[in-house]
Amino acid sequence: MSVQQYVKDLAISAKNASKLVANSPVSVRNAALEAIAGTIQSQRQSLLDANTMDLSAAHDTGLDSALIDRLELTETRVDGMLESLAIVQALPDPIGGIEGLRSMESGIQVGKMRVPLGLIGIIYESRPNVTIDAASLCLKSGNAVLLRGGSEALRSNLVLASCIQAGLEAAGLPAQAVQVLDTTDREGVSAMVKLSGIVDMVVPRGGKGLIERVASDATVPVLKHLDGICHLYIHSDADPAMAIELAVNAKTHRYGTCNTMESLLIDSECAALLPELARPLLEKGVVLRGCEQTCVWLGDDCTLASEEDWSTEYLAPILSIKVVEDFDAAVDHIARFGSGHTDGIVTQCHSSAMQFLRAVDSSSVMVNASTRFADGYEYGLGAEIGISTDKIHARGPVGLEGLTSQKYVVLGNGHIRT
């Protein structure tokens, strides 16, 4: 059987199973999540053993150390999976309720019911915990899911898949609702993203290369973000101590995440703050690349940024810094070089804060907060299936709601249109 046919057959069986998940009461979906946690607990050793084999194969093929770190399952990380299942189980049912039912002139009542999308495809790399996060969010929202993890994690993911399927069956749901692709063939991804009418949405999670490939191949809708070129703009009315603390946190809390600040904009009126601001960053080993004015203020602590720096997501201890003329120049810079992910302002001026919220067209816009907060857990979504910088459908960190659609519900009592 070809890879295309294998993926299609798997998708069709998952899609059929999705209808049973969609129509199941939340008590059954929650029971499945609890049973999955129970199975993982009882299969803990087989899971760790499979992961050890994945790790050893990864070492042999010379996988880079960052990827190996993400691949590794420790006791703590398995506990994290169980906790994550419990968090999703505790979230309210996102589907089936009818919202905003209102009476119309004609006498009919019109409202909206939130419903599952159907079958979600997730394409991801390394981290086996994505298998559990994705499966739990999809099941809770009444969807089926097709999981395609990285080849380096296949043994771990297959053990997790068997735990998930056992949990589903224990709760009386079809095991086919969660499928892990048992192939490392790249064609599997291409086949999955072209199954229009069967797969309802695809979420690629991983490096920019993977996401670009999926987006250009796909005929089904893709929920994605390509870059996280996040800005913090220090406004002329910023509290200096707050500005420094936020900039340091946004840049140095973690270097490799998409919500890390990559460019700092500072208003010309408070550019004198630059030396004090640079000190803690330099102490943490951050390399600074500034505009001409920034270089005047920072001297040898800074090198001149090239035009390319303004549109680079470093994912590393490097920061570009630009002195901007005023508020409008900051907003223009973000519109031109930003990636629409997360951008913040530091200011004590209420009207500038409100104006920034409106004028900056990014999936998260912040006032006096670290860009690092742009995250499903921090936003109270429980877990996150991904982050979207597109404007269609879901935007920003995507939890349960982004895995649903709404339909209109009309209640009449024999009403006809005249």
Add this chain to the structure above:
Amino acid sequence: MSVQQYVKDLAISAKNASKLVANSPVSVRNAALEAIAGTIQSQRQSLLDANTMDLSAAHDTGLDSALIDRLELTETRVDGMLESLAIVQALPDPIGGIEGLRSMESGIQVGKMRVPLGLIGIIYESRPNVTIDAASLCLKSGNAVLLRGGSEALRSNLVLASCIQAGLEAAGLPAQAVQVLDTTDREGVSAMVKLSGIVDMVVPRGGKGLIERVASDATVPVLKHLDGICHLYIHSDADPAMAIELAVNAKTHRYGTCNTMESLLIDSECAALLPELARPLLEKGVVLRGCEQTCVWLGDDCTLASEEDWSTEYLAPILSIKVVEDFDAAVDHIARFGSGHTDGIVTQCHSSAMQFLRAVDSSSVMVNASTRFADGYEYGLGAEIGISTDKIHARGPVGLEGLTSQKYVVLGNGHIRT
């Protein structure tokens, strides 16, 4: 200049103008809608003259009479445009407000702000009033719009465009925010739907051929519905008189609309109702095509339906009728043959009604109401930019909200992530 370059230039100027519309207060957007109505009123005679020329050219080229009817502007239809502008003006501002602001464990507050999509492309046929409906909804929701009407309506649409642009300028908004493509070249449509990154969404309105062509060419998101194969299912617990009245209204109120019932399903337990149900339909000249059982009940009043009938949108005085075994068979039939547009149940049984609402996966699901209610005006949306049967982004009749996106708003007071 090539058509591609012309459309791209027009789109870029509209996209630039969209930023000013997006950031304008609702008072300014409302003033523009009022000024547009004023300009149409003062240009009424030029508009009717231009329409007369379109009509005369349409007669010469032998355009079919249904299209000519839709093309014609009468005094009443111009009044309808003015009324529609007033209705959209009276709707609350859909953008800029922050919803659901909640405090998180970390101390930050997180909410969502509704924002415009940016630049919308509308592709439509014949009816010049779509020019006004589309422009008013897009402007009210803070978007710019590129309008590509049918070649047969070009003269009427260009007069309307000049009225709209004069109204925009009178309110201090850029005239470029609403553009009517001054070309009848089909390449103009292909060029528009491939402007990813400039055009944010395209809405094709018209025949299935047009919509299929747009959907297959487009690289930008498309909001669309292809078919309206709407069902009414008469449940065993239906009130017979209500069932007959709803069936007659759903089929005969208008034959050519997408929310017209095309297939009637009747529960085997109440199939004896068929002769009484058929009478008023036959009196109105509706041709009946039934399953074998239906033909037994109706005799010469009915011909045997072919398999193809169950998936045909007649848009004509023809109705397919099927006797279904029970509730589940009705739901299965709708899932298999329906187009996900609008489907209803007639029943006095509350639990069957609730089960139907959940189990049928269509953009509108109805209980004891005519399918003809699936409409933006009837749902209280003011006007409608189109109907979507897709599950991603907007679904069902789409008004202002479907022309917007949401972004996360985070308010802190120096909060950092630890």
